Amino acid sequence: MDTKSIVYIALFAALTAALGIVPPIPTGFGINITAQSLGVMLAGSIAGAKRGGLAMVLFLALIAIGLPLLAGGRGGIAALAGPWAGYVLAWPLCSFIIGWLIGRKPGANVWLLGAFIAFGGIVVMHTFGILWYAFASQIPLGVAFINNSIFIPGDLVKVAIAAVLTHGLRRAFPTL
Amino acid sequence: MLDLYSPGKSFLHKMSPAPKMLVLMVAATLLFLNDSLAVTLAAMVAVLLLYPLAQLSFKQAWQQLRPLLWIFAVFFALQWWLAGLEQASYVVLRLAALILLASLVTLTTRSSDMIDTITTGLGFLKPIGVNPAKVGLAISLALRFIPVLAQVTQDVREAQKTRGLERSVIAVAMPVAIRTLKMADDISDAIESRGYRP
Structure with a gap:
């Protein structure tokens, strides 16, 4: 793997961590709506399938080793085993799929x-999140x-923010 | 470094991270496979007893659970309604025990020790093309980028404020993205020009 890929992987892992600083919106369910999934989307759409997916693997590794990088200052292995962990654990796959789809259509417009x-x-992301949530808390899928x-x-x-940003960046950096 | 480590000299602090994480994984799997309330309760008590043994206070154990109290309350109510009181206690206790156990590992292990373990542990992946030194570089770069990103965002916000645009997400995010991508390219050039060949 070349140096540029390593730097991009680190950058998008850090971006996802930095988005955790944005104050979360409480939902009343105990889990909050955070800005961090924007980092997941951008990692895939800007860095591409392989780099984006690995950036999320790196981010999850940083959480697992005990850094409080999830929104609200949560971290450690406990944060990856809780009832809502399915969403977070799906992040590498989400970024990979976004990057792979976009990589197949280089001329995609902002809607695509x-x-x-x-x-x-x-x-x-939600498919994995729902399945793990239903399994961990033993409630019906519905x-x-x-x-x-x-x-x-x-x-x-x-999604709207990520699409507009990606579209603009692909014009600013045609080599992306 | 900013982490959740709580200093101490107990046997759990002295244990090396690899076996600790292995025990955690096995224990968590067993906990999820068992479906008796009594066993779950015993596991919960056992995990709680490990806290004083690891020179941690029950207050620290409580702090691990406190942010999740709302989730527990919602689960408990939902389970009680759907499957009865026993099932509700079982599900909530199981989650609480799991979280306390995982937190125990995090509280007694320095992040830097964990990083070292991961980089040496990745040695066995060398045949399939994983280079532990590169993983180490990615980890340190990511940790360094977090404050840099916050700083760049701050700069751009101030610049856009003079134009009255500080509330527009795109007007702030686009320049931040362009600046950081340029920065990433410069950094990788800088690393290469110094002959980095791990």
């Missing part, structure tokens, strides 16, 4: 970019699915 980002950042819908509006906003 948004669709790709929404697929990886909402469909894939209830988990309904509880999950609280995250959809915020995630749509993040």
